[in-house]
Amino acid sequence: MSKTHTLVLGGIRSGKTGLAEQLAGQGSDCVVYVATATAGDDEMADRIHRHQQSRPQQWGLAEEPISLGALLARMGREDEPPMLLVDCMSLWLNNLLFAGDEVFSCERADFLAAMEHYPGEIVIVSNEVGLGTIGMDPLTRRFCDELGWLNQALAQRCERVVMSVAGLPMVLKGRLPEQL
Template identity: 40%
Template sequence: MLGGARSGKSAHAEGLVSADEQVTYVATGRRDPGDAAWQARIAAHVSRRPAHWRTVEAGDLPPVLAAATGTLLVDDIATWLTGALDDTGAWDGDLSGARARCEELVAAVRTCPSKIVLVSAEVGLGVVPATPSGRLFRDELGSLNARLAEVCDEVLLLVAGVPLRLR
């Protein structure tokens, strides 16, 4: 599930799993207690999830995917990539560590024994970011989204709240 900011992609992805499925919601965004807006956004996501869903906060996705049982809903790839870029020092120019982590993620998605619903931002449809870090993020996320789409059975794009089936 790809989509722009506030497009409804997370809510739509949540609706792709049936109410009786065993779902593990994998939250990739890192908590920042000093960012009230981010905390409110997390709380909004938590409040609309069914109580029987299990939530895992994970920055390291491949082991979570390898050990999966039931359905996984990963929300989202963009925040996971931000963490990978942070952890590997990629913002300073050496992308090799972050790209290796991306390849590990693609391999883990390919071989995951469970149904996975991935949510990711589509950031390449707008203006060219003004900063080098913005351009780096846009390019790396676009590349990762494309590689993940290659190993997924279905790909949806949410535009203005409307899902479009790409595959």
């Protein structure tokens, strides 16, 4: 199995998670869905439940809202590292911003390093914020800046980058599998 790291970008309800799930499902029989979301309210709990119901039953699940680098390092030491589907960077970044600047800096650096060295395939989902409006408050502006910079760092490290627009994949880097 070749090591392909894929970044799937898109706006809200653009089909990015569905596309990422297709890519992960075609890439390996052993997929672990890495969820970064936390259920802070009923509406978010419902969203998480809908995502869980749409995934194949045989996929594994790892819930990690902060320490993605440590999770990737741990899973990368397995004899046959699983295909990882990490969903999503915007929720993870939100968690990091509220964890404080020191945690943010360390965890971001750890994740990028672990991602580069992960010996298996990874599909990473992230929101594209560069096409929207500028936030009115400092926290929103920082979130958009940080997610934009993170997406750039991920795109540099990934062999394939795909933008999902209205459920359609637009390849920005690399190639899609023939059967997609």
